[in-house]
Amino acid sequence: MIEIERKFLVKSDDYKSVASSKTRIVQGFLNTDPNRTVRVRIKGELGFITVKGKSNTSGTSRFEWEKEISVEDAENLLKLCEKGILDKYRYEVPIGNHVYEVDEFYDENEGLTVAEIELNHENESFDKPAWLGIEVTGEVKYYNSQLSKTPFNLW
Ligand SMILES: O=P(O)(O)OP(=O)(O)OP(=O)(O)O
Numbered sequence: 001m002i003e004i005e006r007k008f009l010v011k012s013d014d015y016k017s018v019a020s021s022k023t024r025i026v027q028g029f030l031n032t033d034p035n036r037t038v039r040v041r042i043k044g045e046l047g048f049i050t051v052k053g054k055s056n057t058s059g060t061s062r063f064e065w066e067k068e069i070s071v072e073d074a075e076n077l078l079k080l081c082e083k084g085i086l087d088k089y090r091y092e093v094p095i096g097n098h099v100y101e102v103d104e105f106y107d108e109n110e111g112l113t114v115a116e117i118e119l120n121h122e123n124e125s126f127d128k129p130a131w132l133g134i135e136v137t138g139e140v141k142y143y144n145s146q147l148s149k150t151p152f153n154l155w
Helices: 013-018 071-080 144-149
Strands: 002-010 021-031 036-043 046-055 061-069 086-095 098-105 113-119 132-135
Touching: 013 086, 021 071, 021 144, 036 071, 036 144, 046 071, 061 071, 086 144
Parallel strands: none
Antiparallel strands: 002 061, 002 113, 002 132, 021 036, 021 086, 036 046, 046 061, 086 098, 098 113
């Protein structure tokens, strides 16, 4: 299916006090080509494999296909992934009618925190909390697949 998402930097920790959940995510990539990324993820107690396609010109929408797999399968697939496993905490932060997903990265990407909001329509309006920084939608270097190869501490 096609997912519509906008991505922002996060400029303070204030989202933490209003977060409804916090989950650890470990993920790697079998392919980091932005036109066909293949991601293996362990999120909490669940495993997933996800294929993402090329984004539209504005970077707001992208084909995304995902299947749940066992954690054991995910662990085995993670061993086949390219170098650069990502480790992050994801906070779900309800704001108005939407839920921001705020990712706080570790290891080589320590210091980077980004927020994503999924929309139903390109022109849908949404609230922007004070902790939200500049928009980075469509900036390829902020794709997780790229962060795994060229992490934040090398920028
Ligand atoms: O959880 P998602 O689908 O937002 O995916 P990601 O791997 O956290 O991020 P991106 O697709 O922006 O690299």
